[in-house]
Amino acid sequence: xxxxxxxxxxxxxxxxxxxxxxxxxxxxxxxxxxxxxxxxxxxxxxxxxxxxxxxxxxxxxxxxxxxxxxxxxxxxxxxxxxxxxxxxxxxxxxxxxxxxxxxxxxxxxxxxxxxxxxxxxxxxxxxxxxxxxxxxxxxxxxxxxxxxxxxxxxxxxxxxxxxxxxxxxxxxxxxxxxxxxxxxxxxxxxxxxxxxxxxxxxxxxxxxxxxxxxxxxxxxxxxxxxxxxxxxxxxxxxxxxxxxxxxxxxxxxxxxxxxxxxxxxxxxxxxxxxxxxxxxxxxxxxxxxxxxxxxxxxxxxxxxxxxxxxxxxxxxxxxxxxxxxxxxxxxxxxxxxxxxxxxxxxxxxxxxxxxxxxxxxxxxxxxxxxxxxxxxxxxxxxxxxxxxxxxxxxxxxxxxxxxxxxxxxxxx
Amino acid sequence: xxxxxxxxxxxxxxxxxxxxxxxxxxxxxxxxxxxxxxxxxxxxxxxxxxxxxxxxxxxxxxxxxxxxxxxxxxxxxxxxxxxxxxxxxxxxxxxxxxxxxxxxxxxxxxxxxxxxxxxxxxxxxxxxxxxxxxxxxxxxxxxxxxxxxxxxxxxxxxxxxxxxxxxxxxxxxxxxxxxxxxxxxxxxxxxxxxxxxxxxxxxxxxxxxxxxxxxxxxxxxxxxxxxxxxxxxxxxxxxxxxxxxxxxxxxxxxxxxxxxxxxxxxxxxxxxxxxxxxxxxxxxxxxxxxxxxxxxxxxxxxxxxxxxxxxxxxxxxxxxxxxxxxxxxxxxxxxxxxxxxxxxxxxxxxxxxxxxxxxxxxxxxxxxxxxxxxxxxxxxxxxxxxxxxxxxxxxxxxxxxxxxxxxxxxxx
Numbered sequence: 149x150x151x152x153x154x155x156x157x158x159x160x161x162x163x164x165x166x167x168x169x170x171x172x173x174x175x176x177x178x179x180x181x182x183x184x185x186x187x188x189x190x191x192x193x194x195x196x197x198x199x200x201x202x203x204x205x206x207x208x209x210x211x212x213x214x215x216x217x218x219x220x221x222x223x224x225x226x227x228x229x230x231x232x233x234x235x236x237x238x239x240x241x242x243x244x245x246x247x248x249x250x251x252x253x254x255x256x257x258x259x260x261x262x263x264x265x266x267x268x269x270x271x272x273x274x275x276x277x278x279x280x281x282x283x284x285x286x287x288x289x290x291x292x293x294x295x296x297x298x299x300x301x302x303x304x305x306x307x308x309x310x311x312x313x314x315x316x317x318x319x320x321x322x323x324x325x326x327x328x329x330x331x332x333x334x335x336x337x338x339x340x341x342x343x344x345x346x347x348x349x350x351x352x353x354x355x356x357x358x359x360x361x362x363x364x365x366x367x368x369x370x371x372x373x374x375x376x377x378x379x380x381x382x383x384x385x386x387x388x389x390x391x392x393x394x395x396x397x398x399x400x401x402x403x404x405x406x407x408x409x410x411x412x413x414x415x416x417x418x419x420x421x422x423x424x425x426x427x428x429x430x431x432x433x434x435x436x437x438x439x440x441x442x443x444x445x446x447x448x449x450x451x452x453x454x455x456x457x458x459x460x461x462x463x464x465x466x467x468x469x470x471x472x473x474x475x476x477x478x479x480x481x482x483x484x485x486x487x488x489x490x491x492x493x494x495x496x497x498x499x500x501x502x503x504x505x506x507x508x509x510x511x512x513x514x515x516x517x518x519x520x521x522x523x524x525x526x527x528x529x530x531x532x533x534x535x536x537x538x539x540x541x542x543x544x545x546x547x548x549x550x551x552x553x554x555x556x557x558x559x560x
Numbered sequence: 561x562x563x564x565x566x567x568x569x570x571x572x573x574x575x576x577x578x579x580x581x582x583x584x585x586x587x588x589x590x591x592x593x594x595x596x597x598x599x600x601x602x603x604x605x606x607x608x609x610x611x612x613x614x615x616x617x618x619x620x621x622x623x624x625x626x627x628x629x630x631x632x633x634x635x636x637x638x639x640x641x642x643x644x645x646x647x648x649x650x651x652x653x654x655x656x657x658x659x660x661x662x663x664x665x666x667x668x669x670x671x672x673x674x675x676x677x678x679x680x681x682x683x684x685x686x687x688x689x690x691x692x693x694x695x696x697x698x699x700x701x702x703x704x705x706x707x708x709x710x711x712x713x714x715x716x717x718x719x720x721x722x723x724x725x726x727x728x729x730x731x732x733x734x735x736x737x738x739x740x741x742x743x744x745x746x747x748x749x750x751x752x753x754x755x756x757x758x759x760x761x762x763x764x765x766x767x768x769x770x771x772x773x774x775x776x777x778x779x780x781x782x783x784x785x786x787x788x789x790x791x792x793x794x795x796x797x798x799x800x801x802x803x804x805x806x807x808x809x810x811x812x813x814x815x816x817x818x819x820x821x822x823x824x825x826x827x828x829x830x831x832x833x834x835x836x837x838x839x840x841x842x843x844x845x846x847x848x849x850x851x852x853x854x855x856x857x858x859x860x861x862x863x864x865x866x867x868x869x870x871x872x873x874x875x876x877x878x879x880x881x882x883x884x885x886x887x888x889x890x891x892x893x894x895x896x897x898x899x900x901x902x903x904x905x906x907x908x909x910x911x912x913x914x915x916x917x918x919x920x921x922x923x924x925x926x927x928x929x930x931x932x933x934x935x936x937x938x939x940x941x942x943x944x945x946x947x948x949x950x951x952x953x954x955x956x957x958x959x960x961x962x963x964x965x966x967x968x969x970x971x972x
Contacts, residue, residue: 203897204890204919234886236900236920269883270921379887457869457963465968471681474646475791478616485615488648507616508648509682551869552961556877 151432151525151545153424155307158295162312162323164346166190166388169293171300174281176274177229177267184278185300186285187224187344188254193388194353195221195262196360200381206233207243207273208263209380215247215259219353222260224384225250225282226342228303232265232273233379242275249279253286266303266329266342266380298327301342305329309421315410318393318403322349326414328368330422340378343368343418349407350389351396358399359411360385367415370447370542371423372454385411423543428550431463433543434528439490440538445482449531450542452480460547463527468494468518470503473529482533489534496524563844563937563957565836567719570707574724574735576758578602578800581705583712586693588686589641589679596690597712598697599636599756600666605800606765607633607674608772612793618645619655619685620675621792627659627671631765634672636796637662637694638754640715644677644685645791654687661691665698678715678741678752678792710739713754717741721833727822730805730815734761738826740780742834752790755780755830761819762801763808770811771823772797779827782859782954783835784866797823835955840962843875845955846940851902852950857894861943862954864892872959875939880906880930882915885941894945901946908936 167189174184189195197216199209215221225246232239247261265273288296298310312325326345351359364383389395396403424432435454440446453459456476462469473492478485492504501517502510521527579601586596601607609628611621627633637658644651659673677685700708710722724737738757763771776795801807808815836844847866852858865871868888874881885904890897904916913929914922933939 202887202890203892203894204886204899231883234883234916234920236918239920269887270881270916271883379883379890457959461964461968464964467968469682471643471646471683471791474616475614475681478614478791480615482615487616487646504646504682506648508646508651547869547964549961549964552873552876552959552964556873556879 150307150425151429153307153421156295156298156310160312161294161310162314162325163291164323164325164388165348165390166193167346167386168289168291169297170285170288170290171293171296172281172284172288174227174277176227176277182296182300183228184281184285185226185297186250186282186289187297188289189222189386190388190390191222193221193386194351194356195384195386196356197382197384198360198364200378202379204234204379206231206265206380207235207239208232208265209382210240211243211247212262212382215262218259220260221262222256223250223254224262224264224344226264226301227273227278228301229267230265230271230273231267231269231380234270235272238272242273245275246278249282253282262384264342264380264382266301266340269379294325294327301327301329303329304427305425307425309418309425311414311417313410313414315406317349317391317406320391320393322347322391322393322407324410324414326418328418328422330425341368341381341422343383343415344386345384345411345414345418346386346388347411348388348391349396350391350393351387351407355396355399355404356385356387359408362408363411363415366412367419370540371419372451372542372544420543423545426545428548428553429545430548431546432526433463433545435542435544436528436530437533438531438539439533439535441536443538443540446533446538446540447542448482449477449480449533450540452476453529454542454544457547463522463546464548466522468503468515468522470509470518474504477531485533491532491534493530494518494521495528495530496521496526562719562837563841565719565833568707568710568722572724573706573722574726574737575703576735576737576800577760577802578605579758579798580701580703581709582697582700582702583705583708584693584696584700586639586689588639588689594708594712595640596693596697597638597709598662598694598701599709600701601634601798602800602802603634605633605798606763606768607796607798608768609794609796610772610776612790614791616646616791618643618677618792619647619651620644620677621794622652623655623659624674624794627674630671632672633674634668635662635666636674636676636756638676638713639685639690640713641679642677642683642685643679643681643792646682647684650684654685657687658690661694665694674796676754676792676794678713678754681791706737706739713739713741715741716839717837719837721830721837723826723829725822725826727818729761729803729818732803732805734759734803734805734819736822736826738830740830740834742837753780753793753834755795755827756798757796757823757826757830758798758800759823760800760803761808762803762805763799763819767808767811767816768797768799771820774820775823775827778824779831782952783831784863784954784956832955835957838957840960840965841957842960843958844938845875845957846938847954847956848940848942849945850942850951851944851946851948853948855950855952858945858950858952859954860894861889861892861945862952864888865941866954866956869959875934875958876960878931878934880915880927880934882921882930886916889943897945903944903946905942906930906933907940907942908933908938912942
């Protein structure tokens with residue numbers, strides 16, 4: 149059960165002019181499962197992306213990194229079941245063969261195709277099954293395919309993640325629709341996380357390249373479920389340019405600001421949805437770290453709290469075990485942290501409770517107040533490091549029996 | 561159920577001349593629980609220690625760091641129940657009052673007392689209960705008190721951890737007896753981990769200071785249960801000098817080598833015992849990382865594997881999910897790691913299986929062989945980074961339902 153997240157409704161997902169999507173069952177690892185998704189982009193579309201930092205980056209990620217800089221991307225192909233990671237030369241050949249097959253069907257070049265895979269690592273991709281499924285995906289291509297695509301990229305996700313927003317840019321209504329998938333192995337630098345966001349805005353390639361990094365940094369790279377960084381993570385931003393707005397070329401322009409705000413908001417929603425549907429999650433935790441000397445140390449503190457199994461199990465138990473939070477702050481790696489100056493609050497929608505100051509429990513703190521906040525499904529941990537002006541916001545979830553169950557049983 | 565670890569037998573724990581230990585029930589947090597341990601050292605004893613790196617270091621750790629450098633330590637006092645961490649000025653006063661009370665009883669100075677606490681953080685230590693219990697602990701002092709003391713320092717440990725060894729140093733039989741406690745929150749830089757090792761060897765203070773760091777580095781700082789570093793960790797090495805061996809003053813001497821080997825071996829045993837009794841542990845994992853450019857990068861890889869919840873749940877499930885291991889190696893933080901060169905083996909006592917090479921699954925690898933190894937209670941993951949000559953050995957455990965249960969319920 150995701151934390152305060154509902155399944156998407158097909159009617160609320162808006163087509164993005166210039167984008168068509170098709171999904172099929174290719175039996176890549178299991179039968180009767182939508183496991184192959186094709187996304188076709190109209191000529192003239194621009195694409196930017198960010199990828200996992202894992203040194204064991206999957207074969208499709210390696211291929212994406214070759215194809216993307218050449219520009220003129222016209223298709224994306226996504227399979228689930230097998231991640232095609234840790235598969236050596238054979239895996240690379242499989243990803244290239246996938247691109248060849250898509251190119252043949254769509255009458256484009258293989259270098260115009262970006263491949264994505266998610267699922268079990270260290271097993272070879274049955275590329276012949278994938279290729280055999282492609283005509284079905286092609287036949288299913290439709291502008292209204294986002295709902296299907298959101299389901300087609302799911303692995304251990306319990307519900308699909310998709311959303312549309314519209315924004316006025318240069319006097320035109322611009323549409324943005326995005327989909328994402330988690331659910332475990334989510335951490336900084338993009339865990340087994342796929343995100344695809346398309347807009348019909350007309351925006352110059354250099355700005356799109358900057359925007360995808362900024363948006364990823366504020367969203368997908370600010371979430372953590374279990375601290376593991378996967379081999380396959382990718383976040384792709386596509387702009388078809390069909391909205392008719394004047395091409396955005398100036399990072400200081402109001403048009404860019406409007407587009408940027410919409411992309412960032414949607415990216416955060418898609419990233420948060422992954423945390424809300426984190427494996428076994430029962431609580432959605434916002435980590436608001438303020439007063440840092442720089443953003444990096446704020447992120448260190450956020451990750452220390454967000455990754456701590458002891459903190460996460462306490463949240464699962466709705467136990468205001470503040471000591472574990474303080475201990476996590478203490479080992480976050482800020483060598484000259486003065487613990488006597490920092491303050492910590494626990495907050496829910498209804499109230500904010502000062503829990504720690506002066507190196508210990510706040511005098512005003514009542515355990516009942518902490519316990520009340522911890523009962524909520526959405527909880528904010530706010531930390532003031534009292535060292536400077538930097539801040540950051542990150543999102544995490546708790547750690548439950550079901551996390552162990554899901555990950556102990558995943559391959560069986 | 562600890563992994564291949566039996567409770568100590570009182571008869572196998574050897575008194576260390578110059579050391580007496582007494583345990584009592586002080587009702588610090590719960591009734592009917594041995595929660596207060598006093599260790600008395602004969603005049604002329606030398607003591608060295610290492611402490612947690614957590615910035616939220618507990619009040620007793622702060623006091624230890626003041627007292628230890630002054631030398632001439634004559635007593636250690638250890639309470640469980642309350643960790644006296646995150647307790648501000650009041651906590652510091654409580655630890656100082658504890659030392660005052662011990663000093664009064666033993667007719668020594670407060671600065672000659674080292675205090676230790678373990679248990680719940682962020683709650684004040686009921687120092688009056690502790691002080692009221694001290695005469696009982698003093699009355700119980702005996703040279704043969706190690707078995708009781710091993711029980712007196714336990715928190716969530718399921719069994720006591722204690723062992724003695726003897727070694728010939730300078731023609732004399734030297735005795736070493738040690739005790740330790742875990743069990744969760746165990747990681748680098750010493751988690752909620754207490755270790756006390758005493759010997760009657762005569763060794764100069766400067767060598768003792770070096771030895772405690774070396775031994776901690778190879779033992780307590782090479783284990784991880786859940787990646788959390790606690791506020792209270794301490795490892796103390798005591799040498800009473802009553803064995804009659806010529807005072808060891810030369811780090812290059814055979815006497816020092818003999819003593820060092822025994823201290824390191826016993827420290828590793830005590831540290832491994834903590835992992836074997838890790839909260840909910842069902843498997844004991846040895847991480848052997850070889851071929852690193854330096855030891856630090858080997859440790860990074862070891863911690864990445866040892867901390868990964870995905871790897872740990874796979875071990876719990878006896879699932880040879882090698883992909884998760886490779887992914888962890890990939891995100892360990894070695895920027896220029898060439899994954900096509902590294903090799904990974906899984907091994908049990910009976911066999912060693914090459915599982916990965918050339919960036920993927922080894923051609924010779926049979927899943928049945930991996931599954932066979934994963935069924936064992938003790939498993940070694942050996943990684944050859946193929947970058948240099950450095951290596952390291954670390955120890956970890958798996959991640960089970962019971963870990964969540966223990967840590968979600970701990971305070972209730």
